Amino acid sequence: MKSFTWKRDYCTKCGKCCLETEMILLRSDIERIKSLGYDESFFVREMYGYKVLKNINGYCVFYNPSTKKCRIYQARPLGCRLYPIIYDEKRGIIVDSYCPLANTVTKDELFRASRVIDKIINELLKS
Ligand code: SF4
Numbered sequence: 001m002k003s004f005t006w007k008r009d010y011c012t013k014c015g016k017c018c019l020e021t022e023m024i025l026l027r028s029d030i031e032r033i034k035s036l037g038y039d040e041s042f043f044v045r046e047m048y049g050y051k052v053l054k055n056i057n058g059y060c061v062f063y064n065p066s067t068k069k070c071r072i073y074q075a076r077p078l079g080c081r082l083y084p085i086i087y088d089e090k091r092g093i094i095v096d097s098y099c100p101l102a103n104t105v106t107k108d109e110l111f112r113a114s115r116v117i118d119k120i121i122n123e124l125l126k127s
Pocket residue numbers: 017018021023053060061062063064069070071072073076077080
């Protein structure tokens with residue numbers, strides 16, 4: 001699947017989105033992160049039949065609380081790249097109001113992200 005990157009680059013580094021993460025991982029995410037030298041058992045756990053990121057001390061294993069940065073930012077999972085746009089089972093594709101920048105997401109960004117989320121859902125349904 002083609003990678004997705006925001007043109008925006010003004011994250012406040014609040015760390016909220018990396019707190020108690022349940023981010024679903026695609027096979028391509030896992031392979032990309034493994035290619036950095038991480039063992040799958042270090043960062044992958046099973047939840048509801050899906051592979052998701054592990055947490056340590058309440059944060060994603062890749063979150064560095066000292067620097068408030070992601071240790072694998074350039075290779076982070078597709079779902080992390082899309083955030084704060086998420087898929088909610090009941091409400092569909094939405095902007096997560098938990099993010100302090102939620103109100104800055106444009107309609108164009110939402111549209112672009114929704115097309116990627118559709119592909120993610122299809123890929124997960126096939127796996
Ligand atoms: S991979 Fe990086 S961006 Fe994604 S939840 Fe972990 S620390 Fe946050």
